[in-house]
Amino acid sequence: MDRLRQSLLDTPITEKDGYQYFVHPISDGVPMLEPELLREITVRIIQEVDLDGVDKIVTPAAMGIHISTAVSLSTDIPVAIIRKRSYGLDGEVSLSQVTGYSESEMYINDVEAGDRVLVLDDVLSTGGTMTAILDALTEMGAEVADVLAVIKKVGPNELDDTDYEVKTLINVDVVDGEVVVVDEDGDF
Incomplete structure (x- = not known):
């Protein structure tokens, strides 16, 4: 996990309204994503x-797409992308996404009751998006085989009061304008 760790330690930090954000290729698409890191x-x-019996990889747009595509190409498991726009297709399910930063509707297509799914995302921060996705998939009758967010920003989040378990590859915090690696293999 050397490249991911080092890339986070080297990532730029920006501040908006008193909140410090790390800007990383996995979560933001900038700086550019090197193939070795992906x-x-x-x-x-x-x-x-x-991955046992997983029918589909489910990911929210937009920053989960590149991660899920890479996993799909390596496993031959198709990807269902949760979009922020309705297409009005049969079976489309709407869910409300509420995060610390925004509130919007998202739409799930191509997931059906009985599907065994892997949910992948780039970053887990407030837990709002992930909670909404997992609630919607459960209500749809999909079986959530596993859930993984590549990076977790430590601190309380909406998943703390649920039974959902999300695996992470690395857990970080931003302290005094720098990324600090808190746990490098942290299920939480």
Whole structure:
């Protein structure tokens, strides 16, 4: 996990309204994503999650797409992308996404009752998006085989009061304008 750790330690920090954000290729698409970093993350995800009988990888747009695509190419498991726009297709399910930063509707297509799914995302911060996705998938009758967020920003989040378990590859905090690695293999 050397590349991921080092990339986070080297990542720029920006501040908005008193909140410090790390700007990282996995979570923001800038600085550019080097193939070696994506490859390392993909291999690690495949090692960490339960892929037994998984029918689909489910990911929210937009920053989960590249991670999920890389895992899909390595496992031959198709990807269902949760979009922020309705297409009005049969079986489309709407969910409300509330995070510390925004509130919006998201739409799930191509997931059906009985599907065994792996949920992948780039960063877990407030837990609002992940909680909404897991609640919607459960209500739809999908079986959530496993859940993984590549990076977790430590601190309380909405998943703390649920039974959902989310695996992470690395847990970080931002302290005095720098990323601090808190746990490098942290299920939480």
